[in-house]
Structure formats: C-alpha cells, structure tokens
Amino acid sequence: MNPIRHLPAASVLLAFAMGCTLPGEARAQATCLGPATQDALYDDTVACGAQSEATESGAVAVGSFAFARGPYSTAIGFGADAWTRGSVAVGTSAQVHGIFGVAVGRASWSNAxxxxxxxxxxxxxxSYSLALGANAVATADNAVALGSHSQGNRSWTVSIGRLGAERQLVNLAAGTEGTDAVNLNQLNAVAATASAAAAAAQDTADQALGSAQAANTAASNAQSTADTALSAANNAQSTADAALAAASGNGAAAANAQATADTALAAAANAQSTADTALGVANSAQSTAEAALAAAGNAVGVANDYTDQQVAAGVTQANDYTDTRVAAGVTQANAYAEGRAAAALSAAQSYADAGDAATLASANRYTDQRLGAITQAFDQLQLEVWDRFDQTDKRISRTGAMNSAMAQMSAAAAAIERSNRIAVGVGYQDGYEALAVGFQRAVRDNVTVTFGASISGGERSVSSGLGVGW
Structure with a gap:
C-alpha cells in the first residue's frame, strides 16, 4: 500500500515544495528536513526547520526552533511556540499557552x-479575550483591546485606547435599544431637555417670588388701612376734645349766672338803703322795705341753687359723654387696625415663607443628593481603576520575567548533549526578577524527561515534559 495516498494533500504539497522527505512507514506522517531537524513524532504531523518539533497528533511546526506541542496545534515562524491543544502561533517568537488560543505577529502572546x-x-x-494591534493588551476575561497600545483590563468591555491615550469613536449611529451606545447628538438632545426643565423650574421660582412680592404688597396695603384707622381714632380724639371744650363753655355760662346773682344782690342792697331812707319818712314804708328785702333774699337763694345744680349736671354729663365716646372710638379704631394689620401681615409672611422654604429646601436637597452620588461614584471608580492597573502591571511584569527565565533555562538545557542536564535561567521585566530551574534526563537515546519550575514574587510556575523518539 502506498502511504502517500493516506496523507492530506496539503501535507504532501508542503513536503515537496520545501524539499522534505516522507518516511516509508504506512502511516500519515511527514518529516521536513533541515539542519538538526527533529522528527515529527505523531500521526499527521509536520516539522520543518532547524530544531523544529511537532510533538502531538496533527501538529505542524514550520521554521527554525518552531514548536507545536499540543494536539492539532500550529507553530509557524522562528521560535514560534504552540503549547496547547488547537493553538495557533504565527510569527517570530509568537507564543500560545492556552487551549485553542491564537497568537499572530512578532512576539505576540496568547496566555489563556x-x-x-x-x-x-x-x-x-x-480567557476569551482579544488583543488586536501592535502592543495591544487584554488582561481581563472576555475583554477586547482594539488598536495599537490599547489596554483592556475590565471583563466584558471593549477598549479602543488606554489611560492618557484615549481614542474617539466616530461614525456612530444613534442608539435604539437599552444597551446601545449613544452619540453626541443624542447627548445634546438630553442636555437641551435638561436645560428646558431647568428653565421651567426657574419660571416656577420666579412665580413664587412674584407671589411673595404680591404678599408684601398686601401687607403694605394692610399697613395703610391701619394708618387710616389710626387717623380715624385721632379724629375721634379731636371730637372728644371739642366736647370737653363745650363742657367748659357750660361752666362759663354758670359763672355768668353767678355774676347776675351778684348784680341782683347789689340791687337788693341798694333797695335796703332806699328802704332805710323811707323808714325814716314813714313806718309803712318800713314794712314794705322789709318785705322787699325778704323777697330779694329768696330770689338770691333760688338763683344760687339753680345755678349750682345746672353747672354740676352739665359738667358731669359732658365729661361722661366725652370719656365714653373717646374710649369707644379709640378702642374700636385700635382693635380694627391691629386686627387687620396682624391678619394681613401673618397671611403674607406665612405664604411667602412657606413657598420660599419649600422651593429652597427641594432645590438644596436635590442638589446635595446628586452631587453626593456623583462624587462617590467617581471616587469609587478611580480607586478600582488604579487598583486594577497596579495589580495587572505587577502580574504582567512578573509573568514576563518568569517566561523569560523559563525560555533561557530551556535554551540552556537544550544545548547540552549529556544524559543528565541541569539548567538555570533568570529573567527581568520592569523591576521584577524571576528564577527558573530545570532538570532533563535522557532515559534512553530516544526518551527524555524534563522538569522545570519558575518563581517571581508571589507567582509560581511548574512544568514537566516527556520526549519520545523513534
């Protein structure tokens, strides 16, 4: 049976195009030739290039020092290394250490x-991350870093730049679903709506201020009413003063009556003198004179009694009337003025204070809540971002140093042609050192066993390998 019939066409073409030879065994195996080339070890494997190795079934290693170590893995390029099942490493020093991982480009690295x-x-x-672009880094699970030097360090996120080197996302359609991104036009529309709401709130505040001013005007009107009432009270006081003056006039009339009585008394005295003269003339004239004198005395007593009674009654009545009217007028005016003024002022102050206090309290409460929430959210986000950056930088540096140490250890062990090989490698990256120690034992001419370990700070890495050739 011709073994070439069982080889994939691509393997046959690749073997002939590169000057490779196929073994005569009846199995699907192709071994490409070159200086110090290692044989492909399993079915359907291809190894082409100096020190290249394809150590698992279906593996392909093309290029000097290319290693396809996982089943169905592919390593193409100088120093390309595909360690795991289904992994693909293309490019000089490309490295894949996670199953079904892909690394394309010089010194590219897939590690999950x-x-x-x-x-x-x-x-x-x-895991499941994507780093696309020169020096792009995706360190979190399911993170995507797009573009040169972009960094994706948060799970389930897409990054198109890094801190301090951000990019703009252009030609973005407006979002239509709840989880869609929004563009600047949509944000401007939201800002316009917010501005309109703020304007409406300002109008409400202006209206409240106008109401307060109206209340102040009402209070001023109430004060004017109180002033009018006070003026009326003053007028009542003037009326009372006039009544008192009238009473004083009645007292003057009584004084005039007393003067009339005095005049009558003087006339009686004159009559007495006339009577005395007449007495000297005749006795009958004496009797008449005495009778006239008695009548004059009675007239004086009656006049005095009447005058005193009328004066006292007039003064008392005038005082009582004046006091009553003045007291009633003043009390009524004061009560009316004070009641209207107090009611108007209380209503105006209550309305203005309630409106202003409610508006100011609501605005202050809303502002304090929003500012507090925004400040807390930004502080928490800043702390989380810096913490994640610090942890990621440390792990990247330590892992890089460990990988460098392992690579140097492996290279040192591979160059010794003895049964027992011990190699030490050191690595350094961004201030972190790593140490790698390995042991390789050639059990037989075609069987080797390899053990290796690397350490850097709190990071550890242990590896082992078995090589069989025939």
Missing part, C-alpha cells in the same frame, strides 16, 4: 483559553 493576540507584541492574558 481561547484568547486571541494579533499584532506586534500583542498580549491576550484573559
């Missing part, structure tokens, strides 16, 4: 399950 790194020194360290 199904992680993809494409571009010069691209790094994909999170």
């Amino acid at each position: 399950e199904m992680a993809v790194a494409m571009g010069y020194e691209a790094r994909a360290f999170g």
Whole structure:
C-alpha cells in the first residue's frame, strides 16, 4: 500500500515544495528536513526547520526552533511556540499557552483559553479575550483591546485606547435599544431637555417670588388701612376734645349766672338803703322795705341753687359723654387696625415663607443628593481603576520575567548533549526578577524527561515534559 495516498494533500504539497522527505512507514506522517531537524513524532504531523518539533497528533511546526506541542496545534515562524491543544502561533517568537488560543505577529502572546493576540507584541492574558494591534493588551476575561497600545483590563468591555491615550469613536449611529451606545447628538438632545426643565423650574421660582412680592404688597396695603384707622381714632380724639371744650363753655355760662346773682344782690342792697331812707319818712314804708328785702333774699337763694345744680349736671354729663365716646372710638379704631394689620401681615409672611422654604429646601436637597452620588461614584471608580492597573502591571511584569527565565533555562538545557542536564535561567521585566530551574534526563537515546519550575514574587510556575523518539 502506498502511504502517500493516506496523507492530506496539503501535507504532501508542503513536503515537496520545501524539499522534505516522507518516511516509508504506512502511516500519515511527514518529516521536513533541515539542519538538526527533529522528527515529527505523531500521526499527521509536520516539522520543518532547524530544531523544529511537532510533538502531538496533527501538529505542524514550520521554521527554525518552531514548536507545536499540543494536539492539532500550529507553530509557524522562528521560535514560534504552540503549547496547547488547537493553538495557533504565527510569527517570530509568537507564543500560545492556552487551549485553542491564537497568537499572530512578532512576539505576540496568547496566555489563556481561547484568547486571541494579533499584532506586534500583542498580549491576550484573559480567557476569551482579544488583543488586536501592535502592543495591544487584554488582561481581563472576555475583554477586547482594539488598536495599537490599547489596554483592556475590565471583563466584558471593549477598549479602543488606554489611560492618557484615549481614542474617539466616530461614525456612530444613534442608539435604539437599552444597551446601545449613544452619540453626541443624542447627548445634546438630553442636555437641551435638561436645560428646558431647568428653565421651567426657574419660571416656577420666579412665580413664587412674584407671589411673595404680591404678599408684601398686601401687607403694605394692610399697613395703610391701619394708618387710616389710626387717623380715624385721632379724629375721634379731636371730637372728644371739642366736647370737653363745650363742657367748659357750660361752666362759663354758670359763672355768668353767678355774676347776675351778684348784680341782683347789689340791687337788693341798694333797695335796703332806699328802704332805710323811707323808714325814716314813714313806718309803712318800713314794712314794705322789709318785705322787699325778704323777697330779694329768696330770689338770691333760688338763683344760687339753680345755678349750682345746672353747672354740676352739665359738667358731669359732658365729661361722661366725652370719656365714653373717646374710649369707644379709640378702642374700636385700635382693635380694627391691629386686627387687620396682624391678619394681613401673618397671611403674607406665612405664604411667602412657606413657598420660599419649600422651593429652597427641594432645590438644596436635590442638589446635595446628586452631587453626593456623583462624587462617590467617581471616587469609587478611580480607586478600582488604579487598583486594577497596579495589580495587572505587577502580574504582567512578573509573568514576563518568569517566561523569560523559563525560555533561557530551556535554551540552556537544550544545548547540552549529556544524559543528565541541569539548567538555570533568570529573567527581568520592569523591576521584577524571576528564577527558573530545570532538570532533563535522557532515559534512553530516544526518551527524555524534563522538569522545570519558575518563581517571581508571589507567582509560581511548574512544568514537566516527556520526549519520545523513534
């Protein structure tokens, strides 16, 4: 049976195009030739290039020092290394350490399950992460870093830049669903709506201020009413003063009556003198004179009694009337003025104070709540971002130093042609050192066993390998 019939066409074409030879065994195996080339060890494997190895079934290693170590893995390029099942490493020093991972580009590195790194020194360290672009880094699970030097360090996020080197996302359609991104036009519309709401709130505040001013006007009107009532009280006081003056006039009339009585008394005295003269003339004239004198005395007593009674009654009545009217007028005026003024002022102050206090309290409460929530959210976000950056930088540096140490240890052990090989490698990256120690034992000419370990700070890495050739 011709074994070539059982080989995939691509393997046959690749073997002939590169000057490779196929073994005569009846199995699907192809071994490409070159200086110090290692044989492909399993079915359907291809190894082409100096020191290249394809050590698992279906593995392909093309290029000097290319290693396809996982089942169905592919390593193409100088120093390309595909360690795990279904992994693909394309480019000089491309490295894949996670199952089904992909690394394309010089010094690209996929270090987690199904992680993809494409571009010069691209790094994909999170499971299912994607780093696309030169020096792009995706360190979190399911993170995506797009573009040169972009960093994706949060799970389930897409990054198009890094801190201090952000990019703009242009030509973005307006979002239509709850989880869609929004563009600047949509934000401007929201800002316009917010401005309109703020204007409406300002109008409400202006209206409240106008109401307060109206209340102040009402209070001023109430004060005017109180002033009018006070003026009326003053007029009543003037009326009372006039009544008192009238009473004083009645007292003057009584004084005039007393003067009339005095005049009558003087006349009686004159009559007495006339009577005395007449007495000297005749006795009958004496009797008449005495009778006239008695009548004059009675008239004086009656006049005095009447005058005193009328004066006292007039003064008492005038005083009582004046006091009553003045007291009633003043009391009524004061009560009316004070009641209206107090009611108007109380209503105006209550209305203005209640409106202003409610508006000011609501505005202050809303402002304090919003500012407090925004400040707390930004502070928490800043702390989380810096903490994640610090942890990620440390792990990247330590892992890089460990990988460098392991690579140097492996290279040192591979160059010794003895049964027992011990190698030590050191690595350094961004201030972190790593140490790697390995032991390799050639059990037989075609069987080797390898053990290795690396350490850097709190990071540890242990590896072992078995090589069989025939």
